Amino acid sequence: EVQLLESGGGLVQPGGSLRLSCLVSGFTFRSYGMSWVRQAPGKGLEWVSIITASGDSATYAESVKGRFTISRDNSKKTLYLQMNSVRVEDTAVYYCASSVGMWYFDLWGRGTLVTVSS
């Protein structure tokens, strides 16, 4: 069974840091680009970042560039998102998703909630 399981969300103060993880099972993780997509409460979907299958290249939304870092460990089948200097507007459910050909997002996790508040 294919599964993407996010973890690491929680309450963090503005300016703080948090690291999200996404453990994958049931498909060949090392063959797929992987992405983070977030959804603020009651809002739509916003793409955050994507990384190539090998991990040698990544891109970011302007809203998180310079603050967030995406990475992956193919040996552990795990995707990460290091979130630094977080802001109130980063509050959202963060989904990890696999990306076919670095195009569309075919498999999604259940998400982890990040709340940025003092």
Added chain:
Amino acid sequence: DIVMTQSPDSLAVSLGERATINCKSSQSVLNNANKKNYIAWYQQRPGQSPRLLIYWASTRESGVPDRFSGSGSGTDFTLTISRLQAEDVAVYYCQQYYRTPPYTFGQGTKLEI
């Protein structure tokens, strides 16, 4: 950035009837070399994660019922749900992957019975 605009924002359709959701991109997402439109559609049921329905504008993902269909080219696209069922209540999003980054989504269309 390519802006994706969906219409309507919400709609109510009776069971067994057809629902039509539109998506317009601010610039063409058609690759003239391979004749593919770089558009995907997702369904997000209440309390659930998004689910891929359609990619390349009209290719149905494995396991998606054939009552879901996608059409359009260039800048104008449509998701059609024929014979609406109760389980189709959801928010639907279009997404472009032609000029990235960023990958951009429409604002969503809420479908109710």
